[in-house]
Amino acid sequence: MLYREAGDFKTTYAADSQTFPIRSDRWRYFAVLAIAWGVIPFVIDDYWANAILVPFLIYSIAAIGLNILTGYCGQVSLGTGGFMAVGAYSVYKLMTMFPEVSIVVHVILAGGITALVGTAFGLPSLRIKGFYLAVATLAAQFFLVWLFNKVGWFYNYSASGQISAPERFVAGVAVTGANTAPWAQYLICLAFVTVCAIVARNLTRGSVGRKWMAIRDMDIAAEIIGVNPLTAKLSAFAVSSFFIGISGALFFAVYLGAVEVGEAFGIQKSFLVLFMCIIGGLGSIFGSFAGAAFLVLLPVALKVLGVDLLGWPSSTVAHLQLVAVGALIMFFLIKEPHGLAQLWRVTKEKLRLWPFPY
Amino acid sequence: MKDQVEPHVTADGRRIGGVLMDLRGITLRFGGVEAIKNISFDIREGEIRAIIGPNGAGKSSMLNVISGFYHPQDGEVWFRGAKRPAMKPFQVARLGIARTFQNIALFDGMSVLDNIMTGRLTHMKTGLLSQMVWAGPAAREEAENRAVVERIIDFLEIQAIRKTPVGRLPYGLKKRVELARALAAEPKLLLLDEPMAGMNVEEKEDMSRFILDVNDEFGTTIALIEHDMGVVMDLSDRVVVMDYGRKIGDGTPAEIRANQEVIDAYLGVAHD
Amino acid sequence: MSADFLYMIEVVINGLMAGVLYALVALGFVLIYKASGIFNYAQGVMALFGALTLVGIMEGQVPFAHIINATFGTDLHQFGWTVPALLAILLTVGVMILLAWMVHTFVFRHLVGQEPIILFMATIGLAYFLEGIGDLMWGSDIKTLDVGIPQGGSLWVENLSSGLGGEDFYGFFIDKLDITASVVAILLVAGLIAFAQYTKQGRAMRAVADDHQAALSVGISLNFIWVLVWSLAGMVALVAGIMWGAKSGVQFSLSLIALKALPVLMLGGFTSIPGAIVGGLIIGVGEKLFEYTIGPMIGGATENWFAYVLALLFLVFRPQGLFGERIIERV
Numbered sequence: 020m021l022y023r024e025a026g027d028f029k030t031t032y033a034a035d036s037q038t039f040p041i042r043s044d045r046w047r048y049f050a051v052l053a054i055a056w057g058v059i060p061f062v063i064d065d066y067w068a069n070a071i072l073v074p075f076l077i078y079s080i081a082a083i084g085l086n087i088l089t090g091y092c093g094q095v096s097l098g099t100g101g102f103m104a105v106g107a108y109s110v111y112k113l114m115t116m117f118p119e120v121s122i123v124v125h126v127i128l129a130g131g132i133t134a135l136v137g138t139a140f141g142l143p144s145l146r147i148k149g150f151y152l153a154v155a156t157l158a159a160q161f162f163l164v165w166l167f168n169k170v171g172w173f174y175n176y177s178a179s180g181q182i183s184a185p186e187r188f189v190a191g192v193a194v195t196g197a198n199t200a201p202w203a204q205y206l207i208c209l210a211f212v213t214v215c216a217i218v219a220r221n222l223t224r225g226s227v228g229r230k231w232m233a234i235r236d237m238d239i240a241a242e243i244i245g246v247n248p249l250t251a252k253l254s255a256f257a258v259s260s261f262f263i264g265i266s267g268a269l270f271f272a273v274y275l276g277a278v279e280v281g282e283a284f285g286i287q288k289s290f291l292v293l294f295m296c297i298i299g300g301l302g303s304i305f306g307s308f309a310g311a312a313f314l315v316l317l318p319v320a321l322k323v324l325g326v327d328l329l330g331w332p333s334s335t336v337a338h339l340q341l342v343a344v345g346a347l348i349m350f351f352l353i354k355e356p357h358g359l360a361q362l363w364r365v366t367k368e369k370l371r372l373w374p375f376p377y
Numbered sequence: 378m379k380d381q382v383e384p385h386v387t388a389d390g391r392r393i394g395g396v397l398m399d400l401r402g403i404t405l406r407f408g409g410v411e412a413i414k415n416i417s418f419d420i421r422e423g424e425i426r427a428i429i430g431p432n433g434a435g436k437s438s439m440l441n442v443i444s445g446f447y448h449p450q451d452g453e454v455w456f457r458g459a460k461r462p463a464m465k466p467f468q469v470a471r472l473g474i475a476r477t478f479q480n481i482a483l484f485d486g487m488s489v490l491d492n493i494m495t496g497r498l499t500h501m502k503t504g505l506l507s508q509m510v511w512a513g514p515a516a517r518e519e520a521e522n523r524a525v526v527e528r529i530i531d532f533l534e535i536q537a538i539r540k541t542p543v544g545r546l547p548y549g550l551k552k553r554v555e556l557a558r559a560l561a562a563e564p565k566l567l568l569l570d571e572p573m574a575g576m577n578v579e580e581k582e583d584m585s586r587f588i589l590d591v592n593d594e595f596g597t598t599i600a601l602i603e604h605d606m607g608v609v610m611d612l613s614d615r616v617v618v619m620d621y622g623r624k625i626g627d628g629t630p631a632e633i634r635a636n637q638e639v640i641d642a643y644l645g646v647a648h649d
Numbered sequence: 650m651s652a653d654f655l656y657m658i659e660v661v662i663n664g665l666m667a668g669v670l671y672a673l674v675a676l677g678f679v680l681i682y683k684a685s686g687i688f689n690y691a692q693g694v695m696a697l698f699g700a701l702t703l704v705g706i707m708e709g710q711v712p713f714a715h716i717i718n719a720t721f722g723t724d725l726h727q728f729g730w731t732v733p734a735l736l737a738i739l740l741t742v743g744v745m746i747l748l749a750w751m752v753h754t755f756v757f758r759h760l761v762g763q764e765p766i767i768l769f770m771a772t773i774g775l776a777y778f779l780e781g782i783g784d785l786m787w788g789s790d791i792k793t794l795d796v797g798i799p800q801g802g803s804l805w806v807e808n809l810s811s812g813l814g815g816e817d818f819y820g821f822f823i824d825k826l827d828i829t830a831s832v833v834a835i836l837l838v839a840g841l842i843a844f845a846q847y848t849k850q851g852r853a854m855r856a857v858a859d860d861h862q863a864a865l866s867v868g869i870s871l872n873f874i875w876v877l878v879w880s881l882a883g884m885v886a887l888v889a890g891i892m893w894g895a896k897s898g899v900q901f902s903l904s905l906i907a908l909k910a911l912p913v914l915m916l917g918g919f920t921s922i923p924g925a926i927v928g929g930l931i932i933g934v935g936e937k938l939f940e941y942t943i944g945p946m947i948g949g950a951t952e953n954w955f956a957y958v959l960a961l962l963f964l965v966f967r968p969q970g971l972f973g974e975r976i977i978e979r980v
Binding site: 093095142143146147149150151153154155157158160161162164165168169170286290293294297329330331332334335338339340341342343344345346347348349352353356 | 688715716719720756759760763765766767769770771773774775776777778779780781782784785789905908911912914915947948949950951953954957958960961964965
């Protein structure tokens with residue numbers, strides 16, 4: 020009886036609809052938060068921050084964003100890379116135009132700008148569905164990357180065509196620029212992740228989330244029971260793009276520091292985030308974290324295994340990674356379309372009954 | 378002109394009021410095919426109104442016109458004493474018209490509770506920002522609407538399956554959940570498209586009981602399509618009969634039983 | 650006729666030639682989509698994979714050489730022979746059929762009856778997988794493919810047309826390769842139509858496209874038909890791969906160019922072979938003309954996105970495509 024719900028009675032509807040209705044889940048959640056905030060910042064080093072934790076946190080935000088659109092509202096988007104670029108270039112322009120304003124404000128504003136752009140590109144979703152829409156979002160991907168590449172105003176006419184983040188401080192500590200400590204990078208990302216995850220959870224458990232899911236499961240029936248498809252779909256695009264914009268802003272300003280748009284935000288990025296959602300679990304906030312963790316760790320693990328242990332050339336390992344990711348996507352879609360999150364749920368169901376098989 | 382029945386109280390004590398919905402000269406075409414030909418009838422407050430007819434008679438199309446999913450080329454829909462302009466289905470829902478579907482249209486990825494909660498969406502007003510924070514209005518609204526939904530869950534006797542994903546439910550229960558979702562909207566007019574299709578006798582009895590109870594306890598006006606004649610004649614106050622898109626009969630069950638044209642349509646007399 | 654106008658015509662003709670190749674890839678999509686409802690995102694990567702395999706076989710490369718060498722400490726690269734183009738093409742066709750069988754047996758047979766969007770995402774996975782396998786087998790360096798197709802500007806066309814536009818105009822410059830590609834594409838389409846119309850398998854294929862259940866009930870093996878269409882799509886992809894490969898080298902960008910087949914299908918509709926062809930030509934001509942006229946004003950390289958934006962705008966106003974049927978929604 021490692022994991023049980025017996026004796027955990029609910030007396031109000033609010034208690035019944037809380038995020039972690041089962042007590043041991045709740046404890047685990049607080050333990051994770053405590054470790055993330057109280058332990059990791061003191062032990063983190065440069066390798067862990069740059070190779071694993073910071074990209075994990077940033078991709079988690081992007082995956083949550085795409086999961087809201089694709090997993091909850093059922094609208095597949097292949098424009099994630101383009102929208103992340105909007106976040107990155109917005110935060111760059113804001114940072115250079117208003118250096119006195121806090122970077123935190125800039126990142127949130129960048130999310131807001133991305134939300135506007137995402138909503139505009141979401142308009143066709145009112146007329147077209149499924150993979151028609153998926154291909155239509157490719158227009159956003161290619162057009163936005165082209166735009167940031169060609170129009171000098173966006174990169175302040177820098178000779179290299181790159182943008183690079185100037186140094187900015189939060190409470191006197193550098194969080195962007197070359198002199199940023201790993202723990203500062205980590206903490207600012209963690210702060211955004213925590214808030215984003217809570218907001219996403221709140222949205223998906225209430226009436227807004229139900230509208231999205233109704234549209235996803237059966238759009239015609241949703242409309243007939245009173246869901247306005249226009250506002251439901253566009254709000255999903257807006258919220259999703261808001262998160263993706265924040266992740267793009269952090270990806271550029273905090274993680275990479277300097278980016279070239281085609282390289283950092285190309286179509287591969289769109290697929291990467293989509294894969295995180297599929298492998299982690301469509302329609303699950305926890306799945307977004309799981310998927311992001313999995314796809315951040317996979318290359319690291321393959322590199323350790325292939326390059327360091329077996330001595331293969333790193334290009335071969337990179338190709339092997341493509342094979343592995345592709346195979347995993349097909350495997351999950353065949354065996355477990357709800358991804359790691361569902362595997363986790365099944366495990367918990369089993370634990371609940373443990374040690375009895377039924 | 379149609380007969381003007383005054384509001385009255387039925388033998389079993391239910392109050393039938395004035396005209397709630399009036400359909401005037403509805404004509405609906407798909408390309409060259411006329412699915413509904415110049416049909417008029419009304420639905421009164423508090424009554425159970427049945428629409429019957431052979432397959433392909435245009436009954437479901439009629440329901441789709443009422444719920445705003447199809448837009449008739451001709452004719453007017455009057456609701457609560459005012460002509461209803463051309464509306465999108467979700468706007469119709471907000472007027473207080475809820476429905477169930479012939480082929481169950483539940484949201485398979487959601488639990489029974491969430492499905493029924495979607496029926497409350499037209500009553501839930503808090504915005505995106507308030508829901509992001511969750512504390513305050515959004516949480517309060519959620520709890521209030523949950524209470525309404527729980528009453529319906531009790532009423533339809535589906536407490537035990539509250540948290541089950543609807544995809545896993547058997548057919549009969551799905552139909553019941555769909556009724557619950559429509560009821561959750563607290564509609565002024567409830568449309569039921571073949572609520573008993575594919576059910577066995579016990580399930581039909583349960584469903585009939587629920588329909589009568591809904592009508593009786595909440596005073597909800599109901600328009601339903603059904604193929605089981607016994608059920609229709611027992612449940613409904615008045616019946617409209619359609620055949621090949623035309624109206625061939627309209628009246629109380631007793632009148633319909635005696636209507637020669639209706640008998641012909643059902644026994645399959647050749648059309649000239 | 651003024652020279653400007655004639656150059657415009659040249660742009661249009663070159664656009665048509667590019668459009669033929671888009672149409673060729675789009676054709677592969679249509680084949681699979683009609684028979685199985687799968688929207689095969691991997692079609693472009695299949696073209697890349699086909700071309701890579703062809704080059705590998707022709708040059709006698711050792712497959713998976715990098716892994717073998719790294720694991721066993723060997724230094725294998727070449728078998729030391731070369732294979733004539735025609736034989737290599739036949740062998741590659743064999744590989745594509747094997748690939749079709751594997752894709753069906755190991756992946757899509759297990760996904761029958763899933764929602765279209767799930768199938769679509771599975772094909773994205775397939776695209777990654779194939780790209781990785783292609784690179785592992787044959788290496789990821791850019792390869793030149795020469796199967797003996799004539800290349801370079803066609804002097805005949807140039808000389809014939811040079812008198813048209815006065816002194817400033819030197820005649821149309823049209824690559825012989827493009828002419829060959831167009832001819833091959835036309836032959837291929839004609840062959841496919843003949844196959845679908847006049848052979849038993851072709852009829853079975855059309856029956857499956859029409860109605861799975863009905864096809865099953867008259868004794869058609871769905872599995873066989875699905876492997877068949879994947880094989881045909883593989884061969885079409887190979888042809889497209891050869892043409893693109895001969896033109897600009899066999900490299901990853903080939904699969905991105907092939908992505909353009911997606912907007913082509915948006916225009917032409919997913920189920921229509923004429924639609925795929927007309928859509929391909931419209932996109933080919935449209936993007937070349939746009940780049941020629943508007944491109945210089947807004948910084949160029951508009952070919953990257955023009956096709957997608959055009960398809961998007963088009964879809965918003967006519968969601969079913971040029972030739973698709975209007976869908977009446979029911980509840």
